Amino acid sequence: MATLTLEVQRKLGTAVERMPAFPQSVQRILELTRDINCLPKDLVMVIEKDPVMTMKILRVINSAYYGLPSKITSVSQSVVYLGLNTIKNLALSIAAVGMLPRFNTSGFDIQRYLLHSLTTATVARLLGSKFAKGPVDPGDAYIAGLLHDFGKAVYAQFMAAEFAKALAISQDNGIALHQAELEVIGADHALVGSMLATKWQFPEHLVACIRDHHNADAEPTPLMDCVRAADQICRKLAFGDSGNAWREDEEIVAPARFGSYDAAIAALGDLEKIVSDAQMFAQV
Amino acid sequence: MKVRFWGVRGSIASPGPRTVRYGGNTTCIEVRTDDNTLIVLDGGTGIFQLSQTLFKEMPLTSHVFITHTHWDHIQGLPFFIPIFVPGNTVRIHGAYDIVSGAGIEQVMNVQLQYSYFPVREAELKARIEYETLTVGEPFAVGDATVTSVMLNHPVIDLGYRVDCNGKSVFFTGDHEPWYNIYDPADAEYAEYQRIVEEKENAVVAAIRGVDVLIADSSYTVGEYPAKKGWGHGTFDSTIALGKRAGAKKVICTHHEPTRFDDDLERVFNEALERNPRGAGDPEVMLSHEGLEIEI
Numbered sequence: 001m002a003t004l005t006l007e008v009q010r011k012l013g014t015a016v017e018r019m020p021a022f023p024q025s026v027q028r029i030l031e032l033t034r035d036i037n038c039l040p041k042d043l044v045m046v047i048e049k050d051p052v053m054t055m056k057i058l059r060v061i062n063s064a065y066y067g068l069p070s071k072i073t074s075v076s077q078s079v080v081y082l083g084l085n086t087i088k089n090l091a092l093s094i095a096a097v098g099m100l101p102r103f104n105t106s107g108f109d110i111q112r113y114l115l116h117s118l119t120t121a122t123v124a125r126l127l128g129s130k131f132a133k134g135p136v137d138p139g140d141a142y143i144a145g146l147l148h149d150f151g152k153a154v155y156a157q158f159m160a161a162e163f164a165k166a167l168a169i170s171q172d173n174g175i176a177l178h179q180a181e182l183e184v185i186g187a188d189h190a191l192v193g194s195m196l197a198t199k200w201q202f203p204e205h206l207v208a209c210i211r212d213h214h215n216a217d218a219e220p221t222p223l224m225d226c227v228r229a230a231d232q233i234c235r236k237l238a239f240g241d242s243g244n245a246w247r248e249d250e251e252i253v254a255p256a257r258f259g260s261y262d263a264a265i266a267a268l269g270d271l272e273k274i275v276s277d278a279q280m281f282a283q284v
Numbered sequence: 285m286k287v288r289f290w291g292v293r294g295s296i297a298s299p300g301p302r303t304v305r306y307g308g309n310t311t312c313i314e315v316r317t318d319d320n321t322l323i324v325l326d327g328g329t330g331i332f333q334l335s336q337t338l339f340k341e342m343p344l345t346s347h348v349f350i351t352h353t354h355w356d357h358i359q360g361l362p363f364f365i366p367i368f369v370p371g372n373t374v375r376i377h378g379a380y381d382i383v384s385g386a387g388i389e390q391v392m393n394v395q396l397q398y399s400y401f402p403v404r405e406a407e408l409k410a411r412i413e414y415e416t417l418t419v420g421e422p423f424a425v426g427d428a429t430v431t432s433v434m435l436n437h438p439v440i441d442l443g444y445r446v447d448c449n450g451k452s453v454f455f456t457g458d459h460e461p462w463y464n465i466y467d468p469a470d471a472e473y474a475e476y477q478r479i480v481e482e483k484e485n486a487v488v489a490a491i492r493g494v495d496v497l498i499a500d501s502s503y504t505v506g507e508y509p510a511k512k513g514w515g516h517g518t519f520d521s522t523i524a525l526g527k528r529a530g531a532k533k534v535i536c537t538h539h540e541p542t543r544f545d546d547d548l549e550r551v552f553n554e555a556l557e558r559n560p561r562g563a564g565d566p567e568v569m570l571s572h573e574g575l576e577i578e579i
Contacts, residue, residue, distance in 0.1 A: 040465035040513070041472070065380035065387075066434060067420040069486065076472065080462055080479045082382065084513065085438035089383045139475065 005186070008159075012192055013199060015158045016055060020098040022114055024283055025050035029095045033088055040084045047091055048075040049281045051117055051146050051153065056094050057087065058143075059200035071203040074139040100153075106160035107167060108243055111282055113153060115240030118278035121145035123268060124230035130267045131257055132222040144209045144227045149242055150196065151189030152177075159185065167243055177244035178214040190214050225254040229264055237265075239275055240282070285428075285451045285579045286316040287496060291330020292571040294458070294502050294516070294538035295356050302544035307573025309333065310356035311538065313455060313498065317448040321426025324348045325444060325455045330573065331360035343371030347425045350378035351457020352441035353391055362395050362403070372410035377423070377430070379440045380416050387416030417442065433490040435459040437515035445490060451579040453496040454531075458538060460500075460515045461525075491529035495579045498571065499525060501536035504551045505558075519555035526566045537571035 020026070028046045032038040047053045054075060061072045061082060072078050079087050102111055124145030128136035155163040162185050170180040178188035194211030205223060212218035213228055220228075232253060235246040258264035268274070291309035299308035310328030317323065322338075324331065324346055338344060346366055351357055366372040378388030392412065396405045405412070415423075419442065422429045428448035435441045437458045445454045462480045466473040491497060502516035517525075519536055526534035539548055552570050561568070 041470070044465065060382050063380070063382070065416065065418055066382075067418050074479075076476050077479050079465065080436075080476070080483050081434060082440065083436055083438060083515070084465070085515075086383060086440060093383060 008185075008187075009195070011158060012154060012195065015154050016052070016059075016196055018097070019052055019056075019154065019157060020100045021052040021056075021094050022050050022110070022282075023099040023102070024281060025053055026095045026099045029053075029091050033092055040079065043084070043088060043091070044075050044079060047087070048142075048146075049118060049278075051114070051150050052100070053091060053094055054143065054146060055150065055196070055200070057090055058202065060090065062201040071201060073137075073143050073203060073206060076139075100157070104156045104160055106156045106163040108152065108156040108163060109241055110153065110156060112241035113149065113156075113243065115275075115278050115282040116234055116242040117146050117149060117240070118282060119234045119239040119274055120148065120227070120230045122274050122278065123233055124226045126268050126274075127226040127229055127258070127264060128223070131264070132226055135222040136226055140206060140223060141226050141230075144206055144223060145230050147193060147197070147206075148210055148213050148227055148231060149189060149193070150210070151192035152243060154192055154196070155181070155185070155189060170244065174247060176214070176247070177242070188214060220254065222257070225257050228253040229258060229261075233261075233265060233268075237271070239278070285318060285446070285448045285453065286314075287453055287498075287577045287579065288314040288316075288334075289330070289537070289571045289573055289575045290314060290334040291326075291328040291360070292537050292539055292573055292575075293328075293356070293541055294500070295541050297329045297356075298541040302546075305545040305572065306539060306548055306570065309573060310359065311351075311457075312360060315428075315446055315453060317426050317428040317446070318451075319427045321428060322346050323425060323428065323430070323446060326351055326357040326457065327361040327364060328356050328358070329360045329363075332363040332365075333573075335363070335365035338366060342366065342369055343373075345373040345375065347430075348374060348376045349430060349442075349444050350376065350388060350391060351444065351455065352437055352439050353378065353381065353388075354437075354439060354458070357457065358391055358395070361392060362401050367408045367410045367412060368403075370409040373413065374410050375413045375415060377415045377417055379419070379432075379434075379442050381440060387414065389414040389416070431490065433487055435487065436462055441515075443487070443490070445494065452494045453498065453579065454491045454494045456497075456499040456517075458500045458502075458515055459517055460513070461517060461521045463512070488525070488529045491525070491531065494529065494531045496533045496535060496577055497522075497526045497529065497531035497566070498535045498537055500538040502538050502540055504555070519552060520559060523555065523559045523568055526568065530564075531566045533577070534566045534568045535571050535575075535577075536568065539571075 061078050121142045124141040125138045128141035129138045166180040166184040170177040181188040194207050197207045209224050252261045291312040293310050309330035311326040312328045312330030313325040315323040422431045431445045432442040435443045441457045443456045499522040500517045501519045501522040503518045
């Protein structure tokens with residue numbers, strides 16, 4: 001596996017501390033929390049739609065002091081365990097860091113990335129509950145879908161020049177973005193995402209899913225099947241933009257689990273609604 | 285083991301003729317273990333009266349456990365006399381505050397500021413030690429063990445169970461039973477309910493079989509809907525918790541500052557009528573300043 005230089009590792013390790021959340025969640029959080037009677041579920045909805053907020057909240061919650069029985073992997077869980085007001089104040093402190101700019105110097109469209117992440121999250125959750133009920137926790141599938149490409153957001157924000165180069169190579173040569181990242185940076189976004197997830201003490205199965213979602217040699221798990229298929233479906237149907245365009249020669253994942261690719265899509269029901277819900281939030 | 289109440293009021297101290305029977309000080313509970321180790325649960329205004337009784341034992345070590353850092357549970361700490369007397373040790377235990385990113389060591393410092401108090405923390409004469417607890421990890425204190433569990437309040441709140449030679453007491457600090465934030469029609473309802481029940485079961489297991497359960501019973505069931513989410517329980521939720529956990533005795537505390545003695549007795553008796561004591565159910569009583577329970 002590719003390795004990052006120590007310096008880059010350090011840089012990325014502290015990156016997320018300084019990483020601002022998405023503009024619409026920051027605005028919504030400020031708006032909602034101005035009203036002392038805001039609905040708890042509205043607050044949860046905003047937080048769990050923002051990969052940065054979600055990551056940051058889960059990271060602090062899984063710190064050792066709270067001796068939680070198992071790692072917390074959902075925003076709802078964090079509300080039950082730590083209380084709504086604590087989560088609200090955590091969200092406010094994240095909002096205070098500022099907002100992610102829509103455009104960064106890498107040229108990566110962060111709003112369309114958010115739309116891709118949100119739709120992948122929703123589709124992964126649906127696939128999990130329809131094709132892997134039992135082995136896949138729907139909440140885990142959502143989080144894994146939401147965060148599978150988080151490494152790209154970090155690259156765009158903190159290694160913009162290198163990432164721009166990788167995006168260009170991927171586009172010009174018709175190769176997958178993670179391969180271009182390997183070439184330019186020495187590590188792909190999946191590895192970076194998993195490194196961060198490890199640092200924040202995410203459970204191992206989530207770390208592995210983020211790390212291996214592009215690794216053809218990795219032993220597939222039901223969770224990974226769902227996330228990979230969701231990622232492919234969202235790219236093929238052009239829901240948002242992950243920076244990695246769908247290629248016709250791309251191999252479809254896990255046909256055994258989903259019957260066929262079309263069957264998987266058919267099982268999702270109203271795709272329009274998935275996209276419009278996500279769009280409403282991502283404001284694309 | 286002995287338990288003595290020095291403060292039973294919630295929110296703000298409420299002295300006066302109409303609270304004289306139950307008392308007006310905010311939360312402070314003294315626990316004496318079998319070998320007379322002093323454990324103090326919360327440092328509300330009641331801790332000042334407690335500290336008046338400690339001179340004859342000095343120099344002494346006090347083990348203070350803070351359930352949470354809202355004012356009514358910490359505002360007596362700067363008046364806890366042992367902190368001013370050389371030779372004493374005051375060990376203060378509490379939770380890690382995830383929002384400020386600080387441990388319990390900030391609990392004195394935030395109060396002992398020039399604008400608000402004449403003595404700086406550096407000028408305290410006793411040895412002050414802080415212990416930020418790992419939730420759920422049993423913590424040895426003298427011949428007792430204190431175990432914490434995270435409860436539900438607008439700030440991190442730890443309930444404490446003190447076990448000593450087979451006897452036990454549990455104090456919730458402030459706690460509101462969990463409720464589902466979704467409507468039954470919402471897709472997320474069932475999953476949230478599962479998490480709530482998992483958490484409830486863990487808390488009941490932590491309280492299981494306790495000799496004395498002392499719990500936040502701020503509201504009546506009638507008052508509760510208007511105060512949902514404020515982080516407090518009702519008389520009825522406390523009684524239900526005591527029954528479910530198989531507690532032997534249940535003590536309702538954290539009385540509302542506006543609930544005068546006669547009213548407190550009236551609403552408490554109404555709760556008892558709604559929740560008649562069955563076979564094996566715990567005895568239920570109200571806390572009052574000076575109440576002493578020998579376990």
